[in-house]
Amino acid sequence: MRGGVQAQVPVLYVDDVDAAGRFYALFGYTGRPGAAGRTPLRCGDLTLLLVEGTPVPAALYLHVDDVAATAERLAAAGHPVDHVPGGECRTVDPDGNTILFTRPCVVPAPPADPDGRPAPVRRAAQVAARRDGAPGHCQIGGPRGEPCVEPAEVKLADSWGDTAWGCLTHADETLVNARGAFLATEDATGLAAYLAARRTRPDGAAVAG
Structure with missing residues (x-):
C-alpha cells in the first residue's frame, strides 16, 4: 500500500552493545557501533x-x-537452547530477551498454466473446445473496434444476459475492464444442468413446505 509502512526495524535495549553484537553474530548479523549508543546490525535485507x-x-x-547449525553455534558459545513443540528453538540473549528461531515458512506457489493464463479461463476454453455452437472468430475485437481473426475460445456473459465469444487475449482484457462480466463456462455444473435436474426430480423428492 503506497503511503503505508515501507520497513520496520526491531529495537532492543541492551546493557552491553559489544556482548549483544557477539551474540547476534551467531545468527549472521554484522555491524559496527554507531552514534548515540546505537548499533544497527544487518543480516541480508534485515536490520536489528x-x-x-x-x-x-x-x-x-x-x-x-539451518536450525540445527544455529543451535549448535549458540550452544558452543555458551547459550543453552531449548527445543519447543512445533520445531522451534528457544534461547536467551545476554540481556534476557527471548529468542525463538525456526526454519522459514515456505508457501508453495500455485501451478501455472503453460501460457500463464488464469486456470478458470483456461478450463473454460477447454470446455468450449469440446462443444459445438461457438462462432468461428472472436466477437470482442480490438480496442478500436477492429475485428479479431483469432478463434473464439471463451464465452463471456453478464447479469443482463448479454454474451460474447472471445479469444483468450481479448477475454482476459474484457474480464479485467468489464467488472460485471464473468465466464459462461457451459459445463456440466452450470445453471442449465441444475435446472434440468430440478425439472426431472421425482415428486417424492420434493421437500414439504
Whole structure:
C-alpha cells in the first residue's frame, strides 16, 4: 500500500552493545557501533537496532536457514537452547530477551498454466473446445473496434444476459475492464444442468413446505 509502512526495524535495549553484537553474530548479523549508543546490525535485507540503555524484556522470532547449525553455534558459545513443540528453538540473549528461531515458512506457489493464463479461463476454453455452437472468430475485437481473426475460445456473459465469444487475449482484457462480466463456462455444473435436474426430480423428492 503506497503511503503505508515501507520497513520496520526491531529495537532492543541492551546493557552491553559489544556482548549483544557477539551474540547476534551467531545468527549472521554484522555491524559496527554507531552514534548515540546505537548499533544497527544487518543480516541480508534485515536490520536489528541495538540501543545501549536499561534492558527492557523483549522477544524476537527469527527464521533461519539451518536450525540445527544455529543451535549448535549458540550452544558452543555458551547459550543453552531449548527445543519447543512445533520445531522451534528457544534461547536467551545476554540481556534476557527471548529468542525463538525456526526454519522459514515456505508457501508453495500455485501451478501455472503453460501460457500463464488464469486456470478458470483456461478450463473454460477447454470446455468450449469440446462443444459445438461457438462462432468461428472472436466477437470482442480490438480496442478500436477492429475485428479479431483469432478463434473464439471463451464465452463471456453478464447479469443482463448479454454474451460474447472471445479469444483468450481479448477475454482476459474484457474480464479485467468489464467488472460485471464473468465466464459462461457451459459445463456440466452450470445453471442449465441444475435446472434440468430440478425439472426431472421425482415428486417424492420434493421437500414439504
